[in-house]
Amino acid sequence: MKATVTDHRCDVAVLHLKGELDAETSVNLRTTLADLLERPVPRIVVDLTELKFCDSVGLSAFITSKQVITARGGWLSFAGANPFLVRLLETVGLSKYFAIFPEVDDAIAAAQL
Template sequence: MTERPLTTTLRVLPGGHRVLTAVGELDHDTAPQLRATLDDVPFGPGSLLVVDLAQLTYCDSTGITVLVTAHQRADAAGGRVTLAGLNHGLNRVFEIVGLDQFFSIQPTTADAIRAGA
């Protein structure tokens, strides 16, 4: 059972890039919420979605699968998904399973926007 529910906020920046902020725990119980938010993101050529995970306290394999699926959907449409603000533990998991080679990962949302602009 999730002790800290997941909240997601999606905002559109000037220029059309989007930032999705996830706060709380991303697990089997909360992954459908993130999936629903990501399903509403329109991807197209040159689009950028920054997923700010700086306030994510937990992420299991279900949550990682949701992020991978969004990345694949964006890539197929000519867009990009960049992850930002991963804590040390989550960053280490991404390195161990090789997802640091799959995703663009930036230290902060601002860095991700600069890199994607």
């Protein structure tokens, strides 16, 4: 899995994930998220457009990060999830815990409200 970050506004980071997120590749995600959590008020959109697979280890990285982000007054949302990932998030109940948007631009626009 490849993880890259772009800043679309001074206060919103977009984390682009590509490939497969599993126990083997989750270290890369955790490292990238740790860097983003250093921001004073983390506001993160996770772009899932090119993520093909995610297992429970990957999901746990998002859950742990969200707890820190929420405590700092920030937020983490998902965008561009394929049907498999949407179903996975719904099945494990995370669609109630994370905002899920069809496109990155939708998530960024919602942040401006």
